[in-house]
Amino acid sequence: MDxxxxxxxxxxxxxxxxxxxxxLGCLKAxxxxxxxxxxxxxxxxxxxxxxxxLSGSISIENDDIWGNRSILDRVSAGQVFxxxxxxxxxxxxxxxxxxxxxxxxxxxxxECMFTVCPHACGFHNKLIRNMLxxxxxxxxxxxxxxxxxxxxxxxxxxxxxxxxxxxxxxCREFDIPFNRQQLADYLSVDRSAMSNELSKMQRDGIVKVxxxxxxxxxxxxx
Amino acid sequence: MDxxxxxxxxxxxxxxxxxxxxxLGCLKAxxxxxxxxxxxxxxxxxxxxxxxxLSGSISIENDDIWGNRSILDRVSAGQVFxxxxxxxxxxxxxxxxxxxxxxxxxxxxxECMFTVCPHACGFHNKLIRNMLxxxxxxxxxxxxxxxxxxxxxxxxxxxxxxxxxxxxxxCREFDIPFNRQQLADYLSVDRSAMSNELSKMQRDGIVKVxxxxxxxxxxxxx
DNA sequence: GCCTCCTTGTTGTTAAAACAACATACTTGT
DNA sequence: ACAAGTATGTTGTTTTAACAACAAGGAGGC
Numbered sequence: 364m365d366x367x368x369x370x371x372x373x374x375x376x377x378x379x380x381x382x383x384x385x386x387l388g389c390l391k392a393x394x395x396x397x398x399x400x401x402x403x404x405x406x407x408x409x410x411x412x413x414x415x416x417l418s419g420s421i422s423i424e425n426d427d428i429w430g431n432r433s434i435l436d437r438v439s440a441g442q443v444f445x446x447x448x449x450x451x452x453x454x455x456x457x458x459x460x461x462x463x464x465x466x467x468x469x470x471x472x473x474e475c476m477f478t479v480c481p482h483a484c485g486f487h488n489k490l491i492r493n494m495l496x497x498x499x500x501x502x503x504x505x506x507x508x509x510x511x512x513x514x515x516x517x518x519x520x521x522x523x524x525x526x527x528x529x530x531x532x533x534c535r536e537f538d539i540p541f542n543r544q545q546l547a548d549y550l551s552v553d554r555s556a557m558s559n560e561l562s563k564m565q566r567d568g569i570v571k572v573x574x575x576x577x578x579x580x581x582x583x584x585x
Numbered sequence: 586m587d588x589x590x591x592x593x594x595x596x597x598x599x600x601x602x603x604x605x606x607x608x609l610g611c612l613k614a615x616x617x618x619x620x621x622x623x624x625x626x627x628x629x630x631x632x633x634x635x636x637x638x639l640s641g642s643i644s645i646e647n648d649d650i651w652g653n654r655s656i657l658d659r660v661s662a663g664q665v666f667x668x669x670x671x672x673x674x675x676x677x678x679x680x681x682x683x684x685x686x687x688x689x690x691x692x693x694x695x696e697c698m699f700t701v702c703p704h705a706c707g708f709h710n711k712l713i714r715n716m717l718x719x720x721x722x723x724x725x726x727x728x729x730x731x732x733x734x735x736x737x738x739x740x741x742x743x744x745x746x747x748x749x750x751x752x753x754x755x756c757r758e759f760d761i762p763f764n765r766q767q768l769a770d771y772l773s774v775d776r777s778a779m780s781n782e783l784s785k786m787q788r789d790g791i792v793k794v795x796x797x798x799x800x801x802x803x804x805x806x807x
Numbered sequence: 808g809c810c811t812c813c814t815t816g817t818t819g820t821t822a823a824a825a826c827a828a829c830a831t832a833c834t835t836g837t
Numbered sequence: 838a839c840a841a842g843t844a845t846g847t848t849g850t851t852t853t854a855a856c857a858a859c860a861a862g863g864a865g866g867c
Contacts (some may be wrong), residue, residue: 425732425735427732427735427736427745433735435731435732447720447721447724447725447728448721448725450718451718451721451722451725454725457725457728457729458728477710477714477717478710488699491699491713494717495695495713495716495717496672498669498672498717498720498721498724499668499670499672499673500669500673502669502723502724502727503669503670503673503676503679505727505731506657506679506680507679508731509657509727509730509731509734510647510649510657510679512773513647513649513655513773514649515773515774515775515854515855516823516824517823517824523649542844542845543845543846544844551734551737552737552824552825553737553825553826555826555827555845556824556825557824558845558846559824559847561846562846574845737824737825738825738853738854739854764814764815765814765815766814766815774855775856776814777815777816777818777855777856778853778854778856779854780816780817781816781817781818781854782854796814796815796863
């Protein structure tokens with residue numbers, strides 16, 4: 364196990380590699396490799412362990428009642444997934460996790476994370492703290508998406524998203540991490556309609572756009 | 586401090602009242618009373634403590650860039666709020682918390698929750714576990730709302746919400762905890778348009794509605 | 808009972824987004 | 838450089854939801 368890699372992840376941050384080694388036993392660590400398209404877990408199942416992607420990447424998907432698949436999240440190396448379900452034993456998954464490519468996953472029992480470590484795990488508390496930090500960060504990301512999609516107009520959603528990006532970068536000029544289709548999915552709008560709206564906003568002098576690069580113009584008090 | 590009340594909350598569940606008493610010191614517990622309309626915390630601020638409503642209730646609000654206020658959540662007695670921000674020191678609040686009525690709030694330092702307790706807090710681990718359970722539950726609620734609002738049609742959103750309610754109740758006949766306006770807000774749609782769509786769905790034989798009571802009819806494989 | 812307030816359903820109009828289809832640019836691999 | 842595939846912008850049409858205005862139906866107070 365590459366404990367040096369693990370020590371750089373959000374979950375094990377601040378824990379020396381040699382200590383991680385001993386913790387993995389406590390956490391009933393187990394790895395498994397998946398091929399592209401293979402399911403790590405499926406909607407309706409229950410899980411008792413959280414997952415961490417060691418290499419490759421996975422998608423968190425949701426199928427609606429008509430079978431339309433939508434991608435909620437992508438999880439890449441070093442990131443964890445299914446941690447909320449692992450913290451709620453018996454809770455049925457609303458989503459499925461599927462490998463985008465050949466992907467190695469580390470499974471960690473949350474049960475063992477909560478109970479006092481029988482061995483001398485001096486960094487057990489650090490781990491739990493990291494866990495809460497990850498959970499808090501993810502929660503805020505979800506809240507933010509809800510806010511950005513609460514406006515009923517495409518322009519409103521774009522402005523909500525773009526002005527947040529501006530404050531995040533501390534600058535009215537910035538790049539976004541999405542292409543058009545991904546941004547449209549994130550905001551739950553049609554791509555072409557969004558593209559059209561971006562053009563209108565540009566004509567209205569609200570914003571300057573070129574592919575991923577945006578400039579918010581000082582039309583009103585941002 | 587009413588430790589008996591606290592022992593019944595999600596945060597202190599499983600911890601005897603006498604142990605809660607000693608924990609409160611560790612957590613730098615402090616209470617404050619707010620009058621209706623008074624802000625507990627405001628967008629843009631940072632916090633270092635989480636809050637628990639002891640009596641009364643508060644609203645979690647978000648103002649968009651045009652000043653339109655939208656209510657994201659209501660927190661009533663025994664529930665916690667701002668715990669995600671308290672776990673991420675320095676993170677600026679995207680939301681504000683305001684008292685709906687005369688409300689007593691208990692503030693708890695998360696910093697002290699993470700560090701090993703110098704006193705004999707045998708239930709410290711239980712507290713942290715409860716905290717993670719609460720965070721996980723809230724996260725799933727947020728994810729669920731995102732899923733229910735990801736459809737682009739009102740009917741799609743209603744079906745997503747209603748079919749989830751049906752599976753939750755384990756029955757196609759159930760009551761929902763929202764009135765029409767609240768449901769419309771939750772699904773981010775116009776109330777009258779939603780009311781209209783519900784009527785159409787009833788005419789189409791998909792659902793039977795009477796105020797808060799719903800029956801999903803077996804039109805297709807739910 | 809009666810009045811008022813609040814909730815819900817209905818309708819028609821207007822505005823907006825979805826959708827489809829296509830043209831143009833940009834990428835990537837060879 | 839070229840070809841194939843992807844991403845983006847544009848346009849016109851159709852569908853849909855927002856919006857406004859109002860009527861009907863409880864719920865609660867007096």
